[in-house]
Amino acid sequence: MKRFREPLFVLLLVFFLQSCAGWAKNRDYHPFDASELDRLIPGKSTATQVTEILGAPSNIVKLSNGNAYIYRRSLSKGTGLWLLIVSFGNYDKHYDQIVIFFDKKNIMTHYGVTLDAHKASYGLPF
């Protein structure tokens, strides 16, 4: 057992010397403030008021009875770990999204909010 100690130590040393790890963070940012949604009233607020408060939408979709304005931003985090002959990568991407529905007169009828971007995390793929 003793004769394996030295080679094992050398192998472990090389193993860690040749290892590396990396982290990355990407943010697709749009400066809308979801807390401002309280100022909007379904059935009353207009599309103009919405854009004054939230800014220009990321996307507009035509629907059967009006339009939907989509506000979206994302946060992604990546982790990489290289251990000699084995490498691991993990990528996690989450979104903050607001979708506001308007009728044909451009009056806001409904909205949905998901604030999930902060849940993006670093980690390993298992």
Next chain:
Amino acid sequence: MVSPFKIFPFVMYPFIVSLITGCVSYRVIKAVEGRSVPTIFEEFLVGTTTLQEALQTLGAPDKVAELEGKDVLIYQQSLLSNSGLSFGIPFTDIWGPSFNFSAYGELVRYDLVFLSFTPDGILSEIVSEKGSRYPYLNTILSDKKGN
């Protein structure tokens, strides 16, 4: 004859390990995009549930579209799994031909909820798919038609 591993252990072992490093590699990659999609069949009823209720329960959809006069909301999460094994012996410099073997696989699975609403905002159709329930190896190695 004395083994060079005994005389120069600090040279020989790193040398061997360096050789192996260039020849054998295994990688595992996972990528998740979006939040987890809930199971909603118990709460949502076709003909009863409204657009407002769906938005309050599920939040903002990932996709919105009009489809044949109906409004469609799609909630989805994608899960990418990638793994690869590579093994080769680079004889090129001393011999010419090289031996190289590699195998890679990538699988993207989707968890989806598809909700269709009438122009009045009443739920008319629900479709749900839980792609993440399919195991990685069985799914990627499957030869079934359509898979």
